[in-house]
Amino acid sequence: MLSRVADGLFWISRYIERAENLARIADVYLQAELDRAAGRKVDWSAILQASGASESFATCGLPVNASTVTSFLTISEENPNSIFACLNRARENARMIRDQITTEMWEELNRAWLELSGSAGKSLRRKGPSEYYRELRRASHLFRGTTASTLPQGDARDFLDLGMYLERADATSRILEAQSLQKDQGDVEERWAALLRSCSARETYRAHHHVPLEATGVLGYLIHDVKFPRSLHYGLVRVGEIASRLAKPEDQVEVEALVLAIRARLTKAPVAEGTGQALAGFLDVWQAELHRLADWMTERIIGGKLELPEVSAWHSQQEQQQQVAERC
Amino acid sequence: MPKSEGKKVKRDSLLAGLAEYAPGKAFDEMAEGRGKVRGLYEGLRDSLQLVDPPRLAQGRASLEASFLRRGITFTVYNDPTGTERIFPFDPLPRLIPQQDWVRIEKGLIQRVTALNLFLKDIYGDQKILLEGILPPAVVHSAKHLRREVAGLKVPLDVYIHICGTDLIRGDSGEYMVLEDNGRCPSGVSYVLENRRALKQAFPEWFRGHAVQPVESYGADLLETLRQISPRQETNPVIVLLTPGPMNSAYFEHSFLARSTGIELVQGCDLFIEGQKVFMRTTRGPQQVDVIYRRIDDDFLDPLAFRRDSVLGVPGLLRAVRAGQVTLANAIGTGVADDKALYAYVPKLIRFYLGEEAILPNVPTYLASEEKDLKYILQNLAKLVVKPTNESGGYGLLIGPHASRKEIEEFRGRIRKDPRNYIAQPVIALSTHPTLCGNKVEPRHVDLRPFILTGKTTRVLPGGLTRVALRKGSLVVNSSQGGGSKDTWVLDS
Numbered sequence: 001m002l003s004r005v006a007d008g009l010f011w012i013s014r015y016i017e018r019a020e021n022l023a024r025i026a027d028v029y030l031q032a033e034l035d036r037a038a039g040r041k042v043d044w045s046a047i048l049q050a051s052g053a054s055e056s057f058a059t060c061g062l063p064v065n066a067s068t069v070t071s072f073l074t075i076s077e078e079n080p081n082s083i084f085a086c087l088n089r090a091r092e093n094a095r096m097i098r099d100q101i102t103t104e105m106w107e108e109l110n111r112a113w114l115e116l117s118g119s120a121g122k123s124l125r126r127k128g129p130s131e132y133y134r135e136l137r138r139a140s141h142l143f144r145g146t147t148a149s150t151l152p153q154g155d156a157r158d159f160l161d162l163g164m165y166l167e168r169a170d171a172t173s174r175i176l177e178a179q180s181l182q183k184d185q186g187d188v189e190e191r192w193a194a195l196l197r198s199c200s201a202r203e204t205y206r207a208h209h210h211v212p213l214e215a216t217g218v219l220g221y222l223i224h225d226v227k228f229p230r231s232l233h234y235g236l237v238r239v240g241e242i243a244s245r246l247a248k249p250e251d252q253v254e255v256e257a258l259v260l261a262i263r264a265r266l267t268k269a270p271v272a273e274g275t276g277q278a279l280a281g282f283l284d285v286w287q288a289e290l291h292r293l294a295d296w297m298t299e300r301i302i303g304g305k306l307e308l309p310e311v312s313a314w315h316s317q318q319e320q321q322q323q324v325a326e327r328c
Numbered sequence: 329m330p331k332s333e334g335k336k337v338k339r340d341s342l343l344a345g346l347a348e349y350a351p352g353k354a355f356d357e358m359a360e361g362r363g364k365v366r367g368l369y370e371g372l373r374d375s376l377q378l379v380d381p382p383r384l385a386q387g388r389a390s391l392e393a394s395f396l397r398r399g400i401t402f403t404v405y406n407d408p409t410g411t412e413r414i415f416p417f418d419p420l421p422r423l424i425p426q427q428d429w430v431r432i433e434k435g436l437i438q439r440v441t442a443l444n445l446f447l448k449d450i451y452g453d454q455k456i457l458l459e460g461i462l463p464p465a466v467v468h469s470a471k472h473l474r475r476e477v478a479g480l481k482v483p484l485d486v487y488i489h490i491c492g493t494d495l496i497r498g499d500s501g502e503y504m505v506l507e508d509n510g511r512c513p514s515g516v517s518y519v520l521e522n523r524r525a526l527k528q529a530f531p532e533w534f535r536g537h538a539v540q541p542v543e544s545y546g547a548d549l550l551e552t553l554r555q556i557s558p559r560q561e562t563n564p565v566i567v568l569l570t571p572g573p574m575n576s577a578y579f580e581h582s583f584l585a586r587s588t589g590i591e592l593v594q595g596c597d598l599f600i601e602g603q604k605v606f607m608r609t610t611r612g613p614q615q616v617d618v619i620y621r622r623i624d625d626d627f628l629d630p631l632a633f634r635r636d637s638v639l640g641v642p643g644l645l646r647a648v649r650a651g652q653v654t655l656a657n658a659i660g661t662g663v664a665d666d667k668a669l670y671a672y673v674p675k676l677i678r679f680y681l682g683e684e685a686i687l688p689n690v691p692t693y694l695a696s697e698e699k700d701l702k703y704i705l706q707n708l709a710k711l712v713v714k715p716t717n718e719s720g721g722y723g724l725l726i727g728p729h730a731s732r733k734e735i736e737e738f739r740g741r742i743r744k745d746p747r748n749y750i751a752q753p754v755i756a757l758s759t760h761p762t763l764c765g766n767k768v769e770p771r772h773v774d775l776r777p778f779i780l781t782g783k784t785t786r787v788l789p790g791g792l793t794r795v796a797l798r799k800g801s802l803v804v805n806s807s808q809g810g811g812s813k814d815t816w817v818l819d820s
Contacts, residue, residue, distance in 0.1 A: 002597050003608045095399065096573045099585035099592045103398070110399045155610065246610070303610050317638045321574035324512075324623050324639065 001100075001155045003303030008097040009156055010302060012109070013163030015090035019083045020140035021171035025051065025178055026070045027133040028198035033066050035190065044069040046181035050174045053079060070129060083136065087117040102150040105143065112139035155246065162242045162297070169235030170290050172199060176222060177283045180275035191275075192218045199230045215274035223269050232286065236263060239293070246301045258296060262289050346377060351770045354756035355501045357422060368423050368818070375533045376420070381766065387529040388763070391417060394528065400521050402576040402806070416811030417522060418762050419530060422773060422793040423537075426820040429789065432495065432503055435687030436777055437785045438677060440491050443510060443664045444781065445680040447487040450663060451478050461679050462672050465696070469747050470669065471717040472511075472662020474625060476632055480649060482658050483556040484783060489656040490549070490620075491779040492516070492791075495687070497758035504755070505687050506774065508673070510665040511657060512622050515792040515812075516778045517580035520545060520587070522792075522814040538819035540789035546587030548780050548788075549620075553590070555782035556654045557617040564617040566590040567607065569598070571623050571639045576807075581622055590620070600643035603650040620656045628659065667716040667750045668694055690755055695746035704742065704751040708735045711751040713742065726802065728754055757802055760813070762795055772796045774804050775815065790815035 025047060033042050044064050048054045051073060060078050062068045074083045091113040098106055116136055144164070151157050179195050192213035196202040205221050205228075225231040240259035247255045266286070270278045350362040358369040365373050379387075392414065395401070401412035424432075449456050450467060457464045467473060492513025494506040523542055527534065550566070557564030570581040572594050585592035597607050598616065606613040621628065627637040632645035647653045663669065671692040674685040693700035693711070704711060713725040725738045742749045759770035777791030793813040794804035804810040 001610045002591060002593065003610055004594065004597050006610045092573070095578070095582075097592075098399070098579075098582035103586075106399065107397055111397055114396065248611075301610065303608060316636065317572070318574050320627060320637065320639050321571040322576070324571040324575055324627060 001159075005097050005100050006155070006159045006302045007298070008093045009100065009159035010163040010298075012090050012093045012097075012101075013160045014167040015086040015093070016109070016140050016143055017164050017167035017171060018081065019086035019090070020137055021168070021175065022051065022073050022081075022083050022086070023133040023136040024171075024198045024200075025175055026073050027130060028175075028194050029178070030066060030070060030129055031197075032194055041183075042066065043182045046183070047178045048072075049181055050178035051081070052174070053081065056080065074129075074132075084117045087113050091117075100156055102146075104146045104150045108139070108143050108146045112136075112143070115139075158242050158246055159302075162239060162246070162301075165235045165238040165242070166290060166294055166297075168230060169232055169239065170287055172222060172230050172232055172235065173283045173286050175199060176219070176275070177280050180277070180280040180283065182275070189213050195222070201228060201230065204228060216272050219269070219271040219274070219279070223266070223271060232266060232269075233263075236266065243297060243301060248300070251300050255296075255300075258293055262286075262293065265289070346373060346768055349761060349768055349770070351759055353499075354770075354772065355497050355499055355758040356770055357497075357758055357760040357773070359761075368425055371536050372421070372423065372533065375535075376768075378532075379530075384763075388419060391419060391525050391529045394525055395521070398521070400517075400579055402579065415518060415806055416797060417525065418771075418795055418797070418811050418813050419526060420761050420763055420768070421526065421533070421814040421816050422760055422775075424790065424815065424817045426818060428503070429817045431686065432777065433787045435503075435505075435685070436491075436493055436779050436787050438681065438683060438686050439493065439505065439508065439673065440488060440779050440781055440785060442673065442677040442680045443491075443508060444485065444487055446676050447658070447661060447664055448485050449680075451480060451487075451660060456676070456679055459679075461675055462669075465747075466666075466668050466672065467663060469696075470663045470666045472625065472660070472666060474660030474663075476645060477648075477659045481651075483558065483654050486556065486781050487658040487661050488664065489552055489556065489658075489781050491781070492776045493779065495775045495777065496690070496755060498755055501758065503687055503775075504690050505673075506690055507667065507670060508665045509776075510661040511624065513776070513778070514577045514580055514622075515776055515794075516545060516788070517583040518812050519778070519788065519790065519792050519815070521583070522812060526814045537816060540817040540819060542788055542790060545778070545788050546584070548786055549584065550588040550590065552780045552782035552786075553588070553618050553620055553656060556656060558651055558654055559617050565607075565614060566618040566620065567593045567598075567616050569593055569595065569619050569621040569623060571627070575622075577622065584620075595623075595637075595639045595641050598641045598644075600641060600647050603643075603647050603652050605641065605644065605647050605653045616653060618654050618656065625659050625662065628655075667692075667714055668696060668747065671750065690752045693751045695742050695749040695751065700751075701742070701746055704749075705739060707751075708739060710754065712754055713738055713749055713751045715748050716750055717748065724803075726754065754802075757796075757804070760793070760795065762797070762813075764797075764799075769799070771799070772802050772804065773813070789817040 029042050029047055044066060045054070048057050048064070048069060053073065056079055057072055060072070072079050072082065076082050079085065091109055094101060094106060094109050116139060147157070147160060175198050179191070189212065193202060196205050196218060199222055201222065205218065209217050211217065221228060221231065223232045226233060228234060236259065240256070243255045243259065244252060269282055273279065347363055349359055351359050359365050395414040395417065401414050446456065456462045457467065488510040490513060492509040492515060494509065495503050496506045497503055519542055553566045554564055568581055568585045568590055570578060570592055572578070582592055591607065593607055599606055599608065605616040605619070607616055623639050626634045627639045629640045629642060629644040630637045631642050645659070648655055648659065670689065671694055674689060677683055677685045693704050695701045695704055704713070708725070709727045711727045713727070715723045725734060727735065757772040757774055760773045761768045762771040764771070773793050773795045775791050775793050778788045780786045793815045794810050795813055796802060796804045796809065797811045798809050801809065
């Protein structure tokens with residue numbers, strides 16, 4: 001497979017997953033905001049921080065509140081990682097490698113882009129943010145399901161899955177971090193319920209834990225569970241499996257060692273202390289480790305960082321692509 | 329007014345519209361005169377009359393939605409919002425009877441065969457110049473002549489593997505060649521997508537018609553490309569080289585890659601080593617044998633042609649010259665679709681094949697010939713003037729529709745650079761019934777069949793019918809308000 005194609009597949013998947021998880025975070029805290037009765041106050045700056053958007057938000061000079069933060073995370077043009085921006089890039093990547101994915105996958109992604117970004121997205125948001133975020137999660141799930149049922153096993157599937165699990169391992173940790181950084185930790189039971197809900201984990205967790213919700217159980221589930229598809233452990237293990245499948249023979253030892261080292265550190269997650277600064281600090285380290293792992297895979301598995309042309313060269317490339325006359 | 333009554337009125341008006349369909353002066357594909365439908369179109373007319381207006385509206389809406397959903401769009405240049413538009417599609421199909429098609433097919437094969445022989449000759453012995461059939465200046469002043477490939481042999485002696493020849497019909501319905509597109513003709517993806525879309529939206533129209541299928545194009549293209557591989561003993565690696573996603577025809581590039589199963593690459597995916605072409609893959613370099621390139625000669629190789637090209641592959645020309653890779657189409661085919669050369673194509677056919685051209689040219693005046701120049705300058709208001717090296721319908725003067733100022737401007741330009749202009753009488757392209765709002769009206773159409781040449785030459789049945797959607801307009805180019813139609817070649 002072309003390195004550029006592998007890179008495209010990997011990033012389609014990451015952007016879709018990123019958009020889905022932004023929708024999860026925004027949605028769950030918008031719901032929490034409604035629970036004023038419980039005396040809980042949402043700390044929106046913590047959400048910006050966990051989403052890695054504090055700096056770009058600060059340059060906009062807006063007050064921090066539910067509406068500014070959610071719109072920044074969802075549609076803002078100032079935010080290079082907004083849901084809109086993620087959808088645009090996922091679709092742009094898919095268009096570039098359109099010949100490598102199935103028609104069904106392309107149509108699902110293209111439909112999501114038509115309906116959920118740009119002007120079509122505006123009409124949808126008029127229905128209310130909750131409905132919009134639900135639609136967005138659904139679009140992501142439809143894309144995954146369509147992929148699973150139309151794309152044969154092989155490298156293309158592996159690169160898509162690699163991007164998905166890597167991004168999810170990162171995104172779930174950001175959902176946990178957003179919770180950890182909340183100043184007003186509010187009603188405990190409600191907080192754990194919201195956290196589970198934001199990861200679509202409330203029902204599956206309940207099915208196996210018949211005791212009141214508490215830190216060790218909930219955090220342990222979202223971090224260590226070996227079967228729950230959004231846990232950090234699960235994501236990392238899948239990343240490791242796929243990476244070994246894709247790696248060249250001479251890189252096998254290295255990729256396994258890298259993943260094992262991160263797994264070993266994961267076992268030391270401070271779950272017993274509940275959310276708070278200790279957990280937030282731990283999650284920061286986890287995200288940095290995933291970042292290094294992603295860099296390694298780009299270099300060794302995808303086939304080297306694709307050299308992005310200088311800005312001026314990039315513009316002339318765009319211009320030339322348009323100049324080539326097609327006689328129609 | 330009760331609802332049902334309203335519907336009835338509407339329906340009657342569509343029926344009346346069809347019954348009163350009145351072609352203008354130009355040859356009309358469906359009707360010989362007001363309400364007089366040719367036998368060929370009777371079946372279609374009957375089906376159309378059975379369509380309820382709401383059904384028609386719904387079918388059109390679903391057609392549009394399906395193009396959008398499938399991403400069959402082109403990027404609008406110079407639009408900062410990155411808008412994508414669909415190429416307008418008119419649902420009323422254009423019909424071509426078997427006996428007409430047989431002649432068209434023969435004529436096209438004859439023409440492309442002669443052009444390939446001409447290219448072999450021009451980049452080889454140049455007999456046609458030595459024997460005085462063609463003035464050397466016509467060739468030597470052609471902008472797209474590539475001296476870099478003089479003397480180079482190409483597999484099977486084929487230069488133009490993929491050709492899209494534009495045909496129009498004159499006043500009495502005779503087919504004529506308007507231009508040969510021997511570089512990177514586009515539009516074939518619309519032929520296939522239009523057929524698929526129309527079958528889904530109005531399946532009932534196909535009943536009672538034996539429409540020749542077009543699906544085999546992908547397989548035929550692949551077969552053609554396989555035949556020209558320099559390594560015939562191994563399974564050839566074939567790629568389609570695209571300028572990239574910002575190009576207006578990118579949809580077509582990815583469509584063709586999908587329907588042939590070949591890899592879609594950009595210049596940055598390829599590199600040259602030891603005069604061989606390789607692509608960068610996740611499993612290391614892989615040698616490439618055939619490149620179906622959809623970029624112009626100019627951009628192919630910054631070491632040989634345009635130095636600032638970032639779309640090409642440095643050293644590609646050397647690999648081609650070393651015979652390690654075949655390009656489709658070959659480098660330098662532009663000299664064969666030069667508009668001044670066009671005037672000589674009937675002579676080429678006579679010279680190389682000893683035959684008369686089956687499909688005639690449109691009468692053409694060359695500004696580079698003194699006698700013709702005089703005629704052109706005296707008759708600008710009656711003629712269509714075209715630059716010889718442009719395409720896409722740009723830089724045209726349509727005399728009868730032009731202002732005095734425009735005419736004078738062209739007079740100056742032609743005097744300054746006569747080699748760059750030709751002129752033709754205005755041919756009112758044939759018209760075809762087209763859905764305009766809720767009415768069926770005549771609109772001008774042309775036809776671009778697609779011709780593949782490897783060991784043999786094959787023509788895709790039908791081709792792309794382009795339609796000028798603006799009333800009275802003769803410009804069918806997609807960039808200038810043109811749309812397209814499905815084209816049916818009917819087995820008799």
